[in-house]
Amino acid sequence: MAEKSQQLEKMPIVEHLVELRRALLRSVIAILVFFLILFPFADDIYNFIAAPIVQAIPGSNLIAIGVISPFLTPLKMSLFLAIYIAMPYLLYQLWSFTAPALYRHEKKLIMPLVISSTMLFYIGLLFSFYIVFPVIFTFLSSVGPESVDFAPDIQYYLDFILKVSFAFGVAFEVPIATILLIMFGATTAERLKKNRAYIIIGSFALGMILTPPDVISQILIAIPIWLLFEVGLFFAPFFKVRETVKQSNNKKSETQKNDWTDEAHNTMMDEVESEMNKQDDLDQK
Secondary structure, eight states: OHHHHHHHHHHHHHHHHHHHHHHHHHHHHHHHHHHHHHGGGHHHHHHHHTHHHHHHSTTOOOBOOSSSHHHHHHHHHHHHHHHHHTHHHHHHHHHHHHGGGSOHHHHTTHHHHHHHHHHHHHHHHHHIIIIIHHHHHHHHHHHSOTTSOOOOBHHHHHHHHHHHHHHHHHHTTHHHHHHHHHHTTSSOHHHHHHTHHHHHHHHHHHHHHHSOSOHHHHHHHHHHHHHHHHHHHHHGGGSOOOOOHHHHHHHHHHHHHHHHHHHHHHHHHHHHHHHHHHHHHHHHO
């Protein structure tokens, strides 16, 4: 019996691990499917991704220092592009895994949050590719000495593109993060509004870390983060705030206190009435 009870106690954890394995397996399969579809077009994809820097440096091309870089770099680009394309399905698997720990009204928010977070991630990628990268590469190609030819290696260029674009994609998730923090009781909208100045400073500090050391690119990421934070604050009141355990216990204790007060009051009134009845009996005698 003891062994059975121990197995029953361990079952929920085992079930969670099995569900996590299924979610990871489905995610990997989705990425592999998109990768196999994109692999035949790896060279064309890399030429499209290299367009911002090629346009910023007319008459110049990227170089390949490594022996197998011309083969591995487009392959790596196709793999990461497959991950980006599969992002909606990956986010859905993440939300599905966390769904058992959510309330019923929170489960209804899974699909809207998946759709909105996916759209914001893609908007961040497009914003970095069409607006930020041309500004950055034009700046970098104009600050070097005239005796130095600006011809980046394809591997270093790919690493830079992936880091910055992913950073912009994650940065554009600020409204979702703001709503979730408020909805799960980690903070409140009033507290965030009071600390708005620190958040604005943090946005510019984050822009300084994620972008090259020029004012234009820092502003290009700091202002969208700030505006998206304001969007999250605006929509946060429309979502129901989860009641924390502490708040639930406080409500229970308050209810119990009120019940005890009512019971004590009724008992006291009964005693007073009994004493008055006894006094009436004595007076009649």
